[in-house]
Amino acid sequence: MNTKEKHNFKKITLLLIAGFIALFIVRFIYSYNEKETPIQFNNQLISETIWDVRKNYASKKHEVFSNTSAVPQTRIDQKYEKIAKISSGTADFIADEKLIRNQIKNYKALIQYENKSGNTGNRNLNFSIGVPPENFDTMYQSLIKIGVVSAKQITKTDKTNEYKELNAKKLSLEKIRTALVELKAKGGRIDEFMQLENRILEIEQQLQDLGVSLGNFDDENEFCTVQFTLSEGKKIDTPIITKILSALEWTLETYIKIMAALTFLALFAYLVSITINKLKTS
Structure with missing residues:
Protein backbone atom coordinates (compact mmCIF):
# COMPACT_ATOMS: atom_id res chain seq x y z
CA MET A 1 0.00 0.00 0.00
CA ASN A 2 1.55 3.30 -1.14
CA THR A 3 1.48 6.61 0.74
CA LYS A 4 -1.56 7.93 -1.14
CA GLU A 5 -3.57 4.78 -0.46
CA LYS A 6 -2.60 4.91 3.22
CA HIS A 7 -3.71 8.54 3.37
CA ASN A 8 -7.08 7.76 1.73
CA PHE A 9 -7.61 4.74 4.02
CA LYS A 10 -6.83 6.84 7.07
CA LYS A 11 -9.20 9.60 5.89
CA ILE A 12 -12.08 7.17 5.27
CA THR A 13 -11.53 5.50 8.65
CA LEU A 14 -11.62 8.84 10.47
CA LEU A 15 -14.83 9.79 8.62
CA LEU A 16 -16.47 6.49 9.61
CA ILE A 17 -15.42 6.93 13.24
CA ALA A 18 -16.65 10.55 13.25
CA GLY A 19 -20.01 9.40 11.84
CA PHE A 20 -20.30 6.74 14.54
CA ILE A 21 -19.48 9.23 17.30
CA ALA A 22 -21.93 11.81 15.92
CA LEU A 23 -24.72 9.20 15.78
CA PHE A 24 -23.92 8.10 19.35
CA ILE A 25 -24.01 11.70 20.65
CA VAL A 26 -27.39 12.36 18.99
CA ARG A 27 -28.86 9.18 20.48
CA PHE A 28 -27.42 9.87 23.94
CA ILE A 29 -28.83 13.43 24.00
CA TYR A 30 -32.24 12.10 22.96
CA SER A 31 -32.28 9.37 25.65
CA TYR A 32 -31.00 11.79 28.29
CA ASN A 33 -33.84 14.24 27.63
CA GLU A 34 -36.46 11.52 27.18
CA LYS A 35 -39.49 11.87 29.49
CA GLU A 36 -39.34 9.58 32.49
CA THR A 37 -42.28 7.26 33.09
CA PRO A 38 -43.71 6.54 36.56
CA THR A 160 -82.72 2.46 21.40
CA ASN A 161 -84.34 -0.99 21.50
CA GLU A 162 -83.90 -1.22 25.25
CA TYR A 163 -85.60 2.16 25.65
CA LYS A 164 -88.51 1.07 23.44
CA GLU A 165 -88.88 -2.19 25.36
CA LEU A 166 -89.05 -0.34 28.68
CA ASN A 167 -91.76 1.97 27.32
CA ALA A 168 -93.72 -0.98 25.95
CA LYS A 169 -93.46 -2.79 29.29
CA LYS A 170 -94.63 0.33 31.13
CA LEU A 171 -97.65 0.68 28.84
CA SER A 172 -98.54 -2.99 29.33
CA LEU A 173 -98.32 -2.74 33.13
CA GLU A 174 -100.45 0.40 33.16
CA LYS A 175 -103.15 -1.43 31.19
CA ILE A 176 -103.04 -4.38 33.61
CA ARG A 177 -103.23 -2.04 36.60
CA THR A 178 -106.25 -0.24 35.13
CA ALA A 179 -108.01 -3.55 34.50
CA LEU A 180 -107.31 -4.78 38.04
CA VAL A 181 -108.55 -1.54 39.58
CA GLU A 182 -111.76 -1.82 37.58
CA LEU A 183 -112.13 -5.46 38.64
CA LYS A 184 -111.62 -4.56 42.30
CA ALA A 185 -114.41 -1.97 42.07
CA LYS A 186 -116.90 -4.72 41.22
CA GLY A 187 -116.55 -6.22 44.70
CA GLY A 188 -116.29 -9.86 45.71
CA ARG A 189 -114.96 -12.05 48.46
CA ILE A 190 -112.42 -10.70 50.94
CA ASP A 191 -109.69 -13.15 49.89
CA GLU A 192 -110.16 -12.22 46.20
CA PHE A 193 -110.12 -8.56 47.13
CA MET A 194 -106.84 -9.02 49.03
CA GLN A 195 -105.25 -10.91 46.13
CA LEU A 196 -106.22 -8.14 43.73
CA GLU A 197 -104.82 -5.52 46.12
CA ASN A 198 -101.52 -7.37 46.42
CA ARG A 199 -101.29 -7.76 42.66
CA ILE A 200 -101.94 -4.04 42.16
CA LEU A 201 -99.20 -3.23 44.69
CA GLU A 202 -96.76 -5.51 42.82
CA ILE A 203 -97.52 -3.74 39.55
CA GLU A 204 -97.13 -0.35 41.23
CA GLN A 205 -93.67 -1.41 42.42
CA GLN A 206 -92.71 -2.59 38.93
CA LEU A 207 -93.93 0.71 37.47
CA GLN A 208 -91.81 2.62 39.98
CA ASP A 209 -88.72 0.58 39.02
CA LEU A 210 -89.47 1.19 35.35
CA GLY A 211 -89.85 4.90 36.08
CA VAL A 212 -86.35 4.98 37.55
CA SER A 213 -84.90 3.13 34.53
CA LEU A 214 -86.73 5.36 32.06
CA GLY A 215 -85.69 8.43 34.05
CA ASN A 216 -82.08 7.70 33.07
CA ILE A 236 -37.39 6.03 37.29
CA ASP A 237 -33.93 7.39 38.10
CA THR A 238 -31.96 5.66 35.34
CA PRO A 239 -28.19 5.66 36.05
CA ILE A 240 -26.07 7.58 33.53
CA ILE A 241 -24.02 4.45 32.74
CA THR A 242 -27.24 2.63 31.75
CA LYS A 243 -28.15 5.43 29.36
CA ILE A 244 -24.64 5.37 27.85
CA LEU A 245 -24.75 1.61 27.31
CA SER A 246 -28.25 1.80 25.86
CA ALA A 247 -27.21 4.59 23.46
CA LEU A 248 -24.06 2.65 22.49
CA GLU A 249 -26.06 -0.52 21.78
CA TRP A 250 -28.56 1.38 19.62
CA THR A 251 -25.73 3.20 17.76
CA LEU A 252 -23.87 -0.04 16.96
CA GLU A 253 -27.01 -1.71 15.65
CA THR A 254 -28.08 1.31 13.60
CA TYR A 255 -24.56 1.98 12.25
CA ILE A 256 -24.14 -1.60 11.06
CA LYS A 257 -27.46 -1.37 9.23
CA ILE A 258 -26.42 1.93 7.60
CA MET A 259 -23.05 0.49 6.51
CA ALA A 260 -24.74 -2.61 5.12
CA ALA A 261 -27.20 -0.47 3.16
CA LEU A 262 -24.39 1.75 1.78
CA THR A 263 -22.33 -1.32 0.83
CA PHE A 264 -25.30 -2.82 -1.00
CA LEU A 265 -25.93 0.45 -2.85
CA ALA A 266 -22.25 0.78 -3.79
CA LEU A 267 -22.15 -2.82 -5.06
CA PHE A 268 -25.35 -2.29 -7.02
CA ALA A 269 -23.97 0.92 -8.57
CA TYR A 270 -20.73 -0.93 -9.45
CA LEU A 271 -22.61 -3.75 -11.18
CA VAL A 272 -24.79 -1.27 -13.09
CA SER A 273 -21.66 0.61 -14.20
CA ILE A 274 -20.00 -2.60 -15.45
CA THR A 275 -23.14 -3.61 -17.34
CA ILE A 276 -23.41 -0.19 -19.01
CA ASN A 277 -19.71 -0.30 -20.07
CA LYS A 278 -20.15 -3.78 -21.57
CA LEU A 279 -23.19 -2.64 -23.50
CA LYS A 280 -21.29 0.36 -24.85
CA THR A 281 -18.34 -1.86 -25.85
CA SER A 282 -20.55 -4.34 -27.66
Missing part, protein backbone atom coordinates in the same frame (compact mmCIF):
# COMPACT_ATOMS: atom_id res chain seq x y z
CA ILE A 39 -43.63 3.16 38.22
CA GLN A 40 -47.18 2.30 39.25
CA PHE A 41 -46.73 0.56 42.58
CA ASN A 42 -50.43 0.31 43.39
CA ASN A 43 -51.88 -0.72 40.06
CA GLN A 44 -54.90 -2.35 41.73
CA LEU A 45 -57.50 -4.29 39.77
CA ILE A 46 -60.76 -2.36 39.62
CA SER A 47 -63.92 -4.42 39.83
CA GLU A 48 -66.44 -3.57 37.13
CA THR A 49 -69.22 -3.57 39.72
CA ILE A 50 -67.96 -0.39 41.41
CA TRP A 51 -68.77 1.57 38.27
CA ASP A 52 -72.43 0.48 38.26
CA VAL A 53 -73.48 3.45 40.38
CA ARG A 54 -75.52 5.08 37.69
CA LYS A 55 -76.24 4.36 34.05
CA ASN A 56 -75.78 7.36 31.78
CA TYR A 57 -77.53 7.61 28.43
CA ALA A 58 -77.67 10.23 25.71
CA SER A 59 -79.72 10.69 22.57
CA LYS A 60 -79.12 11.77 19.01
CA LYS A 61 -81.75 12.70 16.47
CA HIS A 62 -81.31 11.35 12.94
CA GLU A 63 -83.28 12.75 10.02
CA VAL A 64 -84.11 10.36 7.18
CA PHE A 65 -84.53 11.91 3.71
CA SER A 66 -86.10 10.37 0.63
CA ASN A 67 -84.43 10.43 -2.78
CA THR A 68 -86.97 12.88 -4.17
CA SER A 69 -87.43 15.30 -1.31
CA ALA A 70 -85.16 17.63 0.65
CA VAL A 71 -87.62 17.56 3.55
CA PRO A 72 -86.91 14.85 6.16
CA GLN A 73 -89.51 12.09 6.00
CA THR A 74 -88.90 10.67 9.47
CA ARG A 75 -86.89 11.47 12.57
CA ILE A 76 -85.19 8.69 14.51
CA ASP A 77 -84.40 9.34 18.16
CA GLN A 78 -81.40 7.15 18.95
CA LYS A 79 -80.60 6.39 22.57
CA TYR A 80 -77.01 5.33 23.31
CA GLU A 81 -74.52 4.71 26.09
CA LYS A 82 -70.99 6.06 25.65
CA ILE A 83 -68.23 5.15 28.12
CA ALA A 84 -64.56 6.19 28.15
CA LYS A 85 -62.13 4.28 30.37
CA ILE A 86 -58.78 5.89 31.21
CA SER A 87 -56.01 4.47 33.43
CA SER A 88 -53.14 6.82 34.20
CA GLY A 89 -50.08 6.93 36.46
CA THR A 90 -48.46 9.99 37.97
CA ALA A 91 -45.51 11.01 40.11
CA ASP A 92 -47.30 14.21 41.17
CA PHE A 93 -50.54 12.82 42.56
CA ILE A 94 -51.84 15.98 44.27
CA ALA A 95 -51.30 18.25 41.26
CA ASP A 96 -52.91 15.80 38.83
CA GLU A 97 -55.88 15.18 41.13
CA LYS A 98 -56.45 18.94 41.25
CA LEU A 99 -56.16 19.07 37.46
CA ILE A 100 -58.82 16.38 37.05
CA ARG A 101 -61.22 18.21 39.37
CA ASN A 102 -60.66 21.44 37.44
CA GLN A 103 -61.45 19.66 34.16
CA ILE A 104 -64.67 18.27 35.67
CA LYS A 105 -65.67 21.78 36.67
CA ASN A 106 -64.66 23.36 33.35
CA TYR A 107 -66.69 20.90 31.26
CA LYS A 108 -69.77 21.10 33.53
CA ALA A 109 -69.49 17.41 34.42
CA LEU A 110 -70.63 15.61 37.58
CA ILE A 111 -68.73 13.25 39.88
CA GLN A 112 -71.08 10.28 40.21
CA TYR A 113 -68.64 7.99 41.98
CA GLU A 114 -65.36 8.67 43.79
CA ASN A 115 -62.99 6.36 45.65
CA LYS A 116 -59.60 7.33 47.04
CA SER A 117 -57.34 4.82 48.77
CA GLY A 118 -53.75 4.16 49.83
CA ASN A 119 -51.06 6.07 51.68
CA THR A 120 -48.77 8.80 50.34
CA GLY A 121 -46.60 7.39 47.59
CA ASN A 122 -49.00 4.54 46.96
CA ARG A 123 -52.39 6.17 46.35
CA ASN A 124 -55.22 5.39 43.94
CA LEU A 125 -58.09 7.59 42.83
CA ASN A 126 -61.16 6.33 40.94
CA PHE A 127 -63.71 8.67 39.37
CA SER A 128 -66.91 7.91 37.49
CA ILE A 129 -67.85 11.15 35.78
CA GLY A 130 -71.08 12.11 34.03
CA VAL A 131 -70.23 14.38 31.10
CA PRO A 132 -72.67 16.34 28.90
CA PRO A 133 -72.57 14.67 25.45
CA GLU A 134 -71.47 17.88 23.70
CA ASN A 135 -68.40 18.11 26.00
CA PHE A 136 -67.45 14.42 25.97
CA ASP A 137 -64.85 14.40 23.17
CA THR A 138 -63.01 17.56 24.27
CA MET A 139 -62.98 16.47 27.91
CA TYR A 140 -61.65 13.03 26.93
CA GLN A 141 -58.79 14.65 24.97
CA SER A 142 -57.96 16.81 28.00
CA LEU A 143 -58.00 13.91 30.47
CA ILE A 144 -55.66 11.66 28.45
CA LYS A 145 -52.99 14.37 28.80
CA ILE A 146 -52.96 13.97 32.59
CA GLY A 147 -50.14 11.79 33.92
CA VAL A 148 -48.87 8.90 31.82
CA VAL A 149 -51.80 6.97 30.33
CA SER A 150 -51.36 3.19 30.37
CA ALA A 151 -54.77 2.26 28.94
CA LYS A 152 -57.68 4.03 27.31
CA GLN A 153 -60.76 3.07 25.35
CA ILE A 154 -64.15 4.43 24.28
CA THR A 155 -67.22 2.22 23.91
CA LYS A 156 -70.50 3.34 22.37
CA THR A 157 -73.56 1.06 22.64
CA ASP A 158 -76.94 1.61 21.05
CA LYS A 159 -79.77 1.51 23.63
CA PHE A 217 -83.12 8.23 29.44
CA ASP A 218 -84.74 11.64 30.05
CA ASP A 219 -83.29 14.47 27.96
CA GLU A 220 -82.55 16.54 31.07
CA ASN A 221 -80.46 13.67 32.52
CA GLU A 222 -78.39 13.03 29.41
CA PHE A 223 -74.76 12.20 30.15
CA CYS A 224 -71.88 10.19 28.77
CA THR A 225 -69.52 8.44 31.21
CA VAL A 226 -65.80 8.77 31.88
CA GLN A 227 -64.23 6.22 34.23
CA PHE A 228 -60.85 7.58 35.30
CA THR A 229 -58.28 5.73 37.42
CA LEU A 230 -55.19 7.57 38.68
CA SER A 231 -52.37 5.59 40.33
CA GLU A 232 -49.46 7.15 42.17
CA GLY A 233 -45.86 6.15 41.46
CA LYS A 234 -42.40 7.67 41.21
CA LYS A 235 -40.02 8.51 38.37
Whole structure:
Protein backbone atom coordinates (compact mmCIF):
# COMPACT_ATOMS: atom_id res chain seq x y z
CA MET A 1 0.00 0.00 0.00
CA ASN A 2 1.55 3.30 -1.14
CA THR A 3 1.48 6.61 0.74
CA LYS A 4 -1.56 7.93 -1.14
CA GLU A 5 -3.57 4.78 -0.46
CA LYS A 6 -2.60 4.91 3.22
CA HIS A 7 -3.71 8.54 3.37
CA ASN A 8 -7.08 7.76 1.73
CA PHE A 9 -7.61 4.74 4.02
CA LYS A 10 -6.83 6.84 7.07
CA LYS A 11 -9.20 9.60 5.89
CA ILE A 12 -12.08 7.17 5.27
CA THR A 13 -11.53 5.50 8.65
CA LEU A 14 -11.62 8.84 10.47
CA LEU A 15 -14.83 9.79 8.62
CA LEU A 16 -16.47 6.49 9.61
CA ILE A 17 -15.42 6.93 13.24
CA ALA A 18 -16.65 10.55 13.25
CA GLY A 19 -20.01 9.40 11.84
CA PHE A 20 -20.30 6.74 14.54
CA ILE A 21 -19.48 9.23 17.30
CA ALA A 22 -21.93 11.81 15.92
CA LEU A 23 -24.72 9.20 15.78
CA PHE A 24 -23.92 8.10 19.35
CA ILE A 25 -24.01 11.70 20.65
CA VAL A 26 -27.39 12.36 18.99
CA ARG A 27 -28.86 9.18 20.48
CA PHE A 28 -27.42 9.87 23.94
CA ILE A 29 -28.83 13.43 24.00
CA TYR A 30 -32.24 12.10 22.96
CA SER A 31 -32.28 9.37 25.65
CA TYR A 32 -31.00 11.79 28.29
CA ASN A 33 -33.84 14.24 27.63
CA GLU A 34 -36.46 11.52 27.18
CA LYS A 35 -39.49 11.87 29.49
CA GLU A 36 -39.34 9.58 32.49
CA THR A 37 -42.28 7.26 33.09
CA PRO A 38 -43.71 6.54 36.56
CA ILE A 39 -43.63 3.16 38.22
CA GLN A 40 -47.18 2.30 39.25
CA PHE A 41 -46.73 0.56 42.58
CA ASN A 42 -50.43 0.31 43.39
CA ASN A 43 -51.88 -0.72 40.06
CA GLN A 44 -54.90 -2.35 41.73
CA LEU A 45 -57.50 -4.29 39.77
CA ILE A 46 -60.76 -2.36 39.62
CA SER A 47 -63.92 -4.42 39.83
CA GLU A 48 -66.44 -3.57 37.13
CA THR A 49 -69.22 -3.57 39.72
CA ILE A 50 -67.96 -0.39 41.41
CA TRP A 51 -68.77 1.57 38.27
CA ASP A 52 -72.43 0.48 38.26
CA VAL A 53 -73.48 3.45 40.38
CA ARG A 54 -75.52 5.08 37.69
CA LYS A 55 -76.24 4.36 34.05
CA ASN A 56 -75.78 7.36 31.78
CA TYR A 57 -77.53 7.61 28.43
CA ALA A 58 -77.67 10.23 25.71
CA SER A 59 -79.72 10.69 22.57
CA LYS A 60 -79.12 11.77 19.01
CA LYS A 61 -81.75 12.70 16.47
CA HIS A 62 -81.31 11.35 12.94
CA GLU A 63 -83.28 12.75 10.02
CA VAL A 64 -84.11 10.36 7.18
CA PHE A 65 -84.53 11.91 3.71
CA SER A 66 -86.10 10.37 0.63
CA ASN A 67 -84.43 10.43 -2.78
CA THR A 68 -86.97 12.88 -4.17
CA SER A 69 -87.43 15.30 -1.31
CA ALA A 70 -85.16 17.63 0.65
CA VAL A 71 -87.62 17.56 3.55
CA PRO A 72 -86.91 14.85 6.16
CA GLN A 73 -89.51 12.09 6.00
CA THR A 74 -88.90 10.67 9.47
CA ARG A 75 -86.89 11.47 12.57
CA ILE A 76 -85.19 8.69 14.51
CA ASP A 77 -84.40 9.34 18.16
CA GLN A 78 -81.40 7.15 18.95
CA LYS A 79 -80.60 6.39 22.57
CA TYR A 80 -77.01 5.33 23.31
CA GLU A 81 -74.52 4.71 26.09
CA LYS A 82 -70.99 6.06 25.65
CA ILE A 83 -68.23 5.15 28.12
CA ALA A 84 -64.56 6.19 28.15
CA LYS A 85 -62.13 4.28 30.37
CA ILE A 86 -58.78 5.89 31.21
CA SER A 87 -56.01 4.47 33.43
CA SER A 88 -53.14 6.82 34.20
CA GLY A 89 -50.08 6.93 36.46
CA THR A 90 -48.46 9.99 37.97
CA ALA A 91 -45.51 11.01 40.11
CA ASP A 92 -47.30 14.21 41.17
CA PHE A 93 -50.54 12.82 42.56
CA ILE A 94 -51.84 15.98 44.27
CA ALA A 95 -51.30 18.25 41.26
CA ASP A 96 -52.91 15.80 38.83
CA GLU A 97 -55.88 15.18 41.13
CA LYS A 98 -56.45 18.94 41.25
CA LEU A 99 -56.16 19.07 37.46
CA ILE A 100 -58.82 16.38 37.05
CA ARG A 101 -61.22 18.21 39.37
CA ASN A 102 -60.66 21.44 37.44
CA GLN A 103 -61.45 19.66 34.16
CA ILE A 104 -64.67 18.27 35.67
CA LYS A 105 -65.67 21.78 36.67
CA ASN A 106 -64.66 23.36 33.35
CA TYR A 107 -66.69 20.90 31.26
CA LYS A 108 -69.77 21.10 33.53
CA ALA A 109 -69.49 17.41 34.42
CA LEU A 110 -70.63 15.61 37.58
CA ILE A 111 -68.73 13.25 39.88
CA GLN A 112 -71.08 10.28 40.21
CA TYR A 113 -68.64 7.99 41.98
CA GLU A 114 -65.36 8.67 43.79
CA ASN A 115 -62.99 6.36 45.65
CA LYS A 116 -59.60 7.33 47.04
CA SER A 117 -57.34 4.82 48.77
CA GLY A 118 -53.75 4.16 49.83
CA ASN A 119 -51.06 6.07 51.68
CA THR A 120 -48.77 8.80 50.34
CA GLY A 121 -46.60 7.39 47.59
CA ASN A 122 -49.00 4.54 46.96
CA ARG A 123 -52.39 6.17 46.35
CA ASN A 124 -55.22 5.39 43.94
CA LEU A 125 -58.09 7.59 42.83
CA ASN A 126 -61.16 6.33 40.94
CA PHE A 127 -63.71 8.67 39.37
CA SER A 128 -66.91 7.91 37.49
CA ILE A 129 -67.85 11.15 35.78
CA GLY A 130 -71.08 12.11 34.03
CA VAL A 131 -70.23 14.38 31.10
CA PRO A 132 -72.67 16.34 28.90
CA PRO A 133 -72.57 14.67 25.45
CA GLU A 134 -71.47 17.88 23.70
CA ASN A 135 -68.40 18.11 26.00
CA PHE A 136 -67.45 14.42 25.97
CA ASP A 137 -64.85 14.40 23.17
CA THR A 138 -63.01 17.56 24.27
CA MET A 139 -62.98 16.47 27.91
CA TYR A 140 -61.65 13.03 26.93
CA GLN A 141 -58.79 14.65 24.97
CA SER A 142 -57.96 16.81 28.00
CA LEU A 143 -58.00 13.91 30.47
CA ILE A 144 -55.66 11.66 28.45
CA LYS A 145 -52.99 14.37 28.80
CA ILE A 146 -52.96 13.97 32.59
CA GLY A 147 -50.14 11.79 33.92
CA VAL A 148 -48.87 8.90 31.82
CA VAL A 149 -51.80 6.97 30.33
CA SER A 150 -51.36 3.19 30.37
CA ALA A 151 -54.77 2.26 28.94
CA LYS A 152 -57.68 4.03 27.31
CA GLN A 153 -60.76 3.07 25.35
CA ILE A 154 -64.15 4.43 24.28
CA THR A 155 -67.22 2.22 23.91
CA LYS A 156 -70.50 3.34 22.37
CA THR A 157 -73.56 1.06 22.64
CA ASP A 158 -76.94 1.61 21.05
CA LYS A 159 -79.77 1.51 23.63
CA THR A 160 -82.72 2.46 21.40
CA ASN A 161 -84.34 -0.99 21.50
CA GLU A 162 -83.90 -1.22 25.25
CA TYR A 163 -85.60 2.16 25.65
CA LYS A 164 -88.51 1.07 23.44
CA GLU A 165 -88.88 -2.19 25.36
CA LEU A 166 -89.05 -0.34 28.68
CA ASN A 167 -91.76 1.97 27.32
CA ALA A 168 -93.72 -0.98 25.95
CA LYS A 169 -93.46 -2.79 29.29
CA LYS A 170 -94.63 0.33 31.13
CA LEU A 171 -97.65 0.68 28.84
CA SER A 172 -98.54 -2.99 29.33
CA LEU A 173 -98.32 -2.74 33.13
CA GLU A 174 -100.45 0.40 33.16
CA LYS A 175 -103.15 -1.43 31.19
CA ILE A 176 -103.04 -4.38 33.61
CA ARG A 177 -103.23 -2.04 36.60
CA THR A 178 -106.25 -0.24 35.13
CA ALA A 179 -108.01 -3.55 34.50
CA LEU A 180 -107.31 -4.78 38.04
CA VAL A 181 -108.55 -1.54 39.58
CA GLU A 182 -111.76 -1.82 37.58
CA LEU A 183 -112.13 -5.46 38.64
CA LYS A 184 -111.62 -4.56 42.30
CA ALA A 185 -114.41 -1.97 42.07
CA LYS A 186 -116.90 -4.72 41.22
CA GLY A 187 -116.55 -6.22 44.70
CA GLY A 188 -116.29 -9.86 45.71
CA ARG A 189 -114.96 -12.05 48.46
CA ILE A 190 -112.42 -10.70 50.94
CA ASP A 191 -109.69 -13.15 49.89
CA GLU A 192 -110.16 -12.22 46.20
CA PHE A 193 -110.12 -8.56 47.13
CA MET A 194 -106.84 -9.02 49.03
CA GLN A 195 -105.25 -10.91 46.13
CA LEU A 196 -106.22 -8.14 43.73
CA GLU A 197 -104.82 -5.52 46.12
CA ASN A 198 -101.52 -7.37 46.42
CA ARG A 199 -101.29 -7.76 42.66
CA ILE A 200 -101.94 -4.04 42.16
CA LEU A 201 -99.20 -3.23 44.69
CA GLU A 202 -96.76 -5.51 42.82
CA ILE A 203 -97.52 -3.74 39.55
CA GLU A 204 -97.13 -0.35 41.23
CA GLN A 205 -93.67 -1.41 42.42
CA GLN A 206 -92.71 -2.59 38.93
CA LEU A 207 -93.93 0.71 37.47
CA GLN A 208 -91.81 2.62 39.98
CA ASP A 209 -88.72 0.58 39.02
CA LEU A 210 -89.47 1.19 35.35
CA GLY A 211 -89.85 4.90 36.08
CA VAL A 212 -86.35 4.98 37.55
CA SER A 213 -84.90 3.13 34.53
CA LEU A 214 -86.73 5.36 32.06
CA GLY A 215 -85.69 8.43 34.05
CA ASN A 216 -82.08 7.70 33.07
CA PHE A 217 -83.12 8.23 29.44
CA ASP A 218 -84.74 11.64 30.05
CA ASP A 219 -83.29 14.47 27.96
CA GLU A 220 -82.55 16.54 31.07
CA ASN A 221 -80.46 13.67 32.52
CA GLU A 222 -78.39 13.03 29.41
CA PHE A 223 -74.76 12.20 30.15
CA CYS A 224 -71.88 10.19 28.77
CA THR A 225 -69.52 8.44 31.21
CA VAL A 226 -65.80 8.77 31.88
CA GLN A 227 -64.23 6.22 34.23
CA PHE A 228 -60.85 7.58 35.30
CA THR A 229 -58.28 5.73 37.42
CA LEU A 230 -55.19 7.57 38.68
CA SER A 231 -52.37 5.59 40.33
CA GLU A 232 -49.46 7.15 42.17
CA GLY A 233 -45.86 6.15 41.46
CA LYS A 234 -42.40 7.67 41.21
CA LYS A 235 -40.02 8.51 38.37
CA ILE A 236 -37.39 6.03 37.29
CA ASP A 237 -33.93 7.39 38.10
CA THR A 238 -31.96 5.66 35.34
CA PRO A 239 -28.19 5.66 36.05
CA ILE A 240 -26.07 7.58 33.53
CA ILE A 241 -24.02 4.45 32.74
CA THR A 242 -27.24 2.63 31.75
CA LYS A 243 -28.15 5.43 29.36
CA ILE A 244 -24.64 5.37 27.85
CA LEU A 245 -24.75 1.61 27.31
CA SER A 246 -28.25 1.80 25.86
CA ALA A 247 -27.21 4.59 23.46
CA LEU A 248 -24.06 2.65 22.49
CA GLU A 249 -26.06 -0.52 21.78
CA TRP A 250 -28.56 1.38 19.62
CA THR A 251 -25.73 3.20 17.76
CA LEU A 252 -23.87 -0.04 16.96
CA GLU A 253 -27.01 -1.71 15.65
CA THR A 254 -28.08 1.31 13.60
CA TYR A 255 -24.56 1.98 12.25
CA ILE A 256 -24.14 -1.60 11.06
CA LYS A 257 -27.46 -1.37 9.23
CA ILE A 258 -26.42 1.93 7.60
CA MET A 259 -23.05 0.49 6.51
CA ALA A 260 -24.74 -2.61 5.12
CA ALA A 261 -27.20 -0.47 3.16
CA LEU A 262 -24.39 1.75 1.78
CA THR A 263 -22.33 -1.32 0.83
CA PHE A 264 -25.30 -2.82 -1.00
CA LEU A 265 -25.93 0.45 -2.85
CA ALA A 266 -22.25 0.78 -3.79
CA LEU A 267 -22.15 -2.82 -5.06
CA PHE A 268 -25.35 -2.29 -7.02
CA ALA A 269 -23.97 0.92 -8.57
CA TYR A 270 -20.73 -0.93 -9.45
CA LEU A 271 -22.61 -3.75 -11.18
CA VAL A 272 -24.79 -1.27 -13.09
CA SER A 273 -21.66 0.61 -14.20
CA ILE A 274 -20.00 -2.60 -15.45
CA THR A 275 -23.14 -3.61 -17.34
CA ILE A 276 -23.41 -0.19 -19.01
CA ASN A 277 -19.71 -0.30 -20.07
CA LYS A 278 -20.15 -3.78 -21.57
CA LEU A 279 -23.19 -2.64 -23.50
CA LYS A 280 -21.29 0.36 -24.85
CA THR A 281 -18.34 -1.86 -25.85
CA SER A 282 -20.55 -4.34 -27.66
